[in-house]
Amino acid sequence: MRATVLVRPKEGILDPQGQAVEQSLRKLGFAVGHARVGRVVDVDVEASSTDEARERVEEMCRQLLANPLIESYEVEVHG
Amino acid sequence: MTPRVVVIQFPGSNDDRDAVWALKALGADASLVWHADAELPDGTGAVVLPGGFSYGDYLRCGAIARFAPIMEAVIRFAADGGLVLGICNGFQILCEAGLLPGVLRPNASLSFICRDVSMRVERNDTPFTSRCEPGQRLVIPIKHHDGAWFAPAGLLEELESRGQILLRYEDNPNGAVGDVAAVTNEAGNVMGLMPHPEHAVDPLLGSGDGALILASLLDAARDASVSVALA
Numbered sequence: 001m002r003a004t005v006l007v008r009p010k011e012g013i014l015d016p017q018g019q020a021v022e023q024s025l026r027k028l029g030f031a032v033g034h035a036r037v038g039r040v041v042d043v044d045v046e047a048s049s050t051d052e053a054r055e056r057v058e059e060m061c062r063q064l065l066a067n068p069l070i071e072s073y074e075v076e077v078h079g
Numbered sequence: 080m081t082p083r084v085v086v087i088q089f090p091g092s093n094d095d096r097d098a099v100w101a102l103k104a105l106g107a108d109a110s111l112v113w114h115a116d117a118e119l120p121d122g123t124g125a126v127v128l129p130g131g132f133s134y135g136d137y138l139r140c141g142a143i144a145r146f147a148p149i150m151e152a153v154i155r156f157a158a159d160g161g162l163v164l165g166i167c168n169g170f171q172i173l174c175e176a177g178l179l180p181g182v183l184r185p186n187a188s189l190s191f192i193c194r195d196v197s198m199r200v201e202r203n204d205t206p207f208t209s210r211c212e213p214g215q216r217l218v219i220p221i222k223h224h225d226g227a228w229f230a231p232a233g234l235l236e237e238l239e240s241r242g243q244i245l246l247r248y249e250d251n252p253n254g255a256v257g258d259v260a261a262v263t264n265e266a267g268n269v270m271g272l273m274p275h276p277e278h279a280v281d282p283l284l285g286s287g288d289g290a291l292i293l294a295s296l297l298d299a300a301r302d303a304s305v306s307v308a309l310a
Contacts, residue, residue: 013229014254016189064146067139067175069182069231 001045001053004076007066008038041065050077081108082124082300087153087169089114089144094130094166094277101277102127105294114147124300125162126153128169130222130275140183140225141171150176162206162300163269164292167223170271179264179271180238181230186223187254193222195285196274197249198260201242205263206299207270208245210291216249217288219274226273227254228262241265246272 009015015036022035043060047053057075066073084107088095095111102109112119114133119126133144144150150172157163157178165173173179186192197218200211211217230238235257238244246261253273261272276289 014184014187014227016185016187016254020189064138064142067142067182070184070229 001047001050002078003043003045003053003057004078005041005043005057005061005065006038006074006076007041007061007071008073009036010070010072013070038071050079053077080301081106082297082303083108083110083120083122084125084127084297084300085110085112085119085123086127086129087112087114087147087149088129089131089133089147089168089172091133091135092129092131092168094168094275097275098127098129098166098277101280101289101293102297104280105290105297107297107300112149114144114149116149117152119149119152119156123156123161124303125164125296126156127296128153128163128165128172129277130167130169133168133172136168136225139175141168141173141175144168144172145176154178157264157269160266160268160303162296162303164207164296165269165271166275166277167221167226167273170273171225173269173271178269179262180234180243181228181259181262183225183273184227184229184254185225186227186252189224191222191224192226192252193220194252195220196252196260198246198274199249201245201247205245205267205270205295207261207263207292207295209295209298211295217246217274217291218286219276219279219289219292220285221252221274223253223273226252227256228259228273229256230259235259238262243267245270246274
């Protein structure tokens with residue numbers, strides 16, 4: 001089963017990468033507000049149900065994929 | 080008694096040999112221990128996690144190295160009161176492993192910074208700063224891209240009130256909250272710092288101030304060895 005994890009810098013955390021992207025977009029003439037840069041992790045996970053897959057992937061997030069001090073995450077399971 | 084200090088070598092460490100050299104120059108019996116080993120050598124008085132780019136610094140700096148087999152032994156050693164010093168990438172690993180509070184984030188400038196910086200010693204009644212004077216100004220080089228130490232609101236104040244901040248930058252180079260350059264755990268036996276003391280042990284190379292940090296550690300490791308031998 002394929003799952004996608006979106007990891008984002010938490011609100012209020014300084015995101016210099018996002019700021020650099022924001023500035024570049026403005027230089028290109030795009031009218032943008034804030035840009036924030038996170039990370040996407042696609043994983044194939046062995047599980048017999050989407051619930052089980054979600055549980056496993058959330059455990060992966062807690063142990064490794066995100067640092068809860070600075071990052072939030074969302075898990076999407078593609079059934 | 081010569082204190083025995085081990086420097087952990089991860090794939091991607093690159094200051095491991097410099098750390099061994101500096102510790103030996105200061106009188107330690109220093110050696111490398113491979114990350115895949117399960118145990119620390121008998122008689123280990125202190126552990127140093129060196130600078131570098133362990134496991135390519137993939138995902139987040141230190142996030143993968145914290146699961147190296149040797150880290151279980153390092154975590155047990157620290158829990159028993161053993162002295163652990165993390166330098167740069169070693170600091171990042173200790174934060175990710177939960178042995179130290181906070182986390183290291185990319186520099187506010189997004190630039191890799193490599194230069195001497197000055198910092199102040201907050202207190203000297205610790206195993207890592209005993210050779211310094213309180214308020215002493217140290218000049219030690221930094222070389223990192225992800226050196227901005229971060230702690231969420233409230234945590235920094237807690238750490239300050241418990242005296243866990245040991246070094247602060249005079250002119251914050253990387254955006255670290257509270258100008259923090261070095262922090263300890265609550266018990267005070269684990270410290271991480273972004274500056275590289277092992278690159279500042281000889282005034283011929285610009286500064287000998289890093290030797291104060293490493294020699295403090297060796298004094299404490301020597302005392303710890305003596306108390307183990309007496310026990």
